[in-house]
Amino acid sequence: MFWKFTLFETKLLLKNRKSWFVAVFLLVIFALFFMYYSQDEPVSLKDKKRAETNTSYAVFEYLDLQRHDLPEVAEVYNYHTQIQSLLGMQLWYIGNGDDSDQYIENGLEINKLRLTVHELGNDGIPEHLIVTKEDILKEDALLHYIKDNNLPIESDSFATNHYITNALAMISGLLFLVIVLISGNEMLIYEQRHQSVMKGFPLSFMSKIYSKIMIYFTHVYSFLLLGFLVGSIYVANKFQASEFSFPVLVYKNENFIALSTGQYLFYIFLGFGLVILLLLSLSILLNMLFKNAFANILIGLGFFILPDIATAAGIHAPFLHPIKYIDMYKVLSGDLATTLGNGSIDYWNAMATLGIITLVLIGIIYAVNKFAYQRVPKNVPLEKAF
Numbered sequence: 321m322f323w324k325f326t327l328f329e330t331k332l333l334l335k336n337r338k339s340w341f342v343a344v345f346l347l348v349i350f351a352l353f354f355m356y357y358s359q360d361e362p363v364s365l366k367d368k369k370r371a372e373t374n375t376s377y378a379v380f381e382y383l384d385l386q387r388h389d390l391p392e393v394a395e396v397y398n399y400h401t402q403i404q405s406l407l408g409m410q411l412w413y414i415g416n417g418d419d420s421d422q423y424i425e426n427g428l429e430i431n432k433l434r435l436t437v438h439e440l441g442n443d444g445i446p447e448h449l450i451v452t453k454e455d456i457l458k459e460d461a462l463l464h465y466i467k468d469n470n471l472p473i474e475s476d477s478f479a480t481n482h483y484i485t486n487a488l489a490m491i492s493g494l495l496f497l498v499i500v501l502i503s504g505n506e507m508l509i510y511e512q513r514h515q516s517v518m519k520g521f522p523l524s525f526m527s528k529i530y531s532k533i534m535i536y537f538t539h540v541y542s543f544l545l546l547g548f549l550v551g552s553i554y555v556a557n558k559f560q561a562s563e564f565s566f567p568v569l570v571y572k573n574e575n576f577i578a579l580s581t582g583q584y585l586f587y588i589f590l591g592f593g594l595v596i597l598l599l600l601s602l603s604i605l606l607n608m609l610f611k612n613a614f615a616n617i618l619i620g621l622g623f624f625i626l627p628d629i630a631t632a633a634g635i636h637a638p639f640l641h642p643i644k645y646i647d648m649y650k651v652l653s654g655d656l657a658t659t660l661g662n663g664s665i666d667y668w669n670a671m672a673t674l675g676i677i678t679l680v681l682i683g684i685i686y687a688v689n690k691f692a693y694q695r696v697p698k699n700v701p702l703e704k705a706f
Contacts, residue, residue: 321523326531333535342503346543350551353487354558365473366414373407379449380404386444393444399433406430420473424463431460454658457576458569465567465578481568481581483555485649487548488588493647497624498617500596503540504603505616507532525689529682533600540596545589571654574663584652587667591648594674598646601681608688627660638662642677645670 333339380400387394406426413423434456442450466473523531567578570587579587599620606616627644630637641660648670650656657665 322527322531325523325528326535329531329535333539336506338506339503339539342499342540343543345499346540346547347550348547349491350487350547351554353490354483354551354555357483357486366411369407369411369414373404373411375449376400376404376407379445382446382449383444390444392440396437396440396443396445399437399440403430403433403437406433414473421467423473424467427459427463428467431456431463454576454654461569461576461578462567469567471566481566484552484581484585485568487551489649489653492588492592492649494621494624496592496595497599497620497646500540500599501603501617501620504536504600505613506607507536507600507604508607509611509613526686529604529685532604533597536600537593537596541593544592548589569654570652570667571657572666572668574657574666576654588648588652591651591667591671594671594678595646595648598674598678598681601678601685605681605685605688608685608692641665642670642673645674 383393383397383400387397406429410423410426410430413419413426434451435453437445438453438456465471566581568581568584569576570579570584602620602623603616606619607613610616610619623643624646627637627640630640638660641662644656644660645651645665647656650659651665651670652667654666657663
């Protein structure tokens with residue numbers, strides 16, 4: 321009976337115009353984004369290094385003006401002299417020198433020197449010219465990965481990362497929340513409106529819930545993957561960005577590690593899958609409590625902005641932080657940990673928390689149904705609450 325009910329629900333889903341709207345949106349969103357974003361080509365490594373060298377020259381001038389009067393600045397100046405020299409050599413190695421290995425070694429040495437300067441307090445360096453510790457650790461993780469895997473310092477995969485990570489940043493978080501809430505905002509509403517039709521399935525309430533979650537999850541997740549595949553094919557053909565070995569930086573245990581683009585995609589889409597399960601479970605619970613499709617979207621959006629409201633009001637509310645974990649891109653990049661000032665927020669921490677919340681929501685759904693069923697008057701024992 322479970323599979324008969326699942327087949328019936330699938331037919332209802334396929335006849336729903338809203339479901340097709342969500343499907344088409346997911347199919348075209350990545351391709352449309354890549355078409356629009358194609359005007360913004362990634363900055364080459366040489367241009368980035370040239371800009372970094374120019375910034376370093378500015379720091380050098382500030383330090384030179386103060387080093388004769390302040391001994392602590394003189395020490396920073398000595399370290400920065402080495403940094404400046406190594407940056408100049410890096411420009412040579414990625415240009416006429418054509419020596420990737422030496423470029424990497426110089427980069428790793430620069431990172432060590434910059435961390436030492438941080439330990440000295442960056443004395444004499446204007447705040448807007450300080451290279452943050454986070455940026456140093458990111459660069460260090462990137463260079464170590466390239467060195468360990470014997471990769472070229474600038475490959476076709478660099479372009480792949482640029483377009484794909486920006487596209488995932490676009491859809492992750494608020495937009496993805498709205499898509500899933502729209503998809504699942506009537507999961508129980510139809511059954512409540514057409515109880516005479518649904519009574520033909522002698523199936524427990526929780527079995528129906530599992531069936532609905534499975535159907536809607538498959539619908540959203542399948543078209544999300546297909547849409548990403550369509551967009552990736554477009555990028556590969558237009559920009560020759562089809563290579564997935566170059567690393568993407570990921571935040572983990574208050575540090576940064578580098579993963580290949582393929583590994584990164586596996587992690588982020590696994591995260592998207594869990595987020596879909598959580599939001600569909602939330603949609604069912606809101607259907608049960610409010611019996612209104614629009615309430616799902618409004619309340620869901622309200623939940624998502626609660627941490628922002630608390631922060632704006634100056635309220636320290638770390639118990640609200642897990643709400644933001646549904647933004648998988650920011651979790652992986654470390655942006656969420658930085659924004660919320662909570663260094664413990666990394667991928668596996670977020671996944672474990674979201675998994676627990678999903679189980680709690682399913683438990684609440686079961687409890688609410690049980691409680692509502694027990695409140696049904698004794699003279700109509702066959703009438704269920706949901």
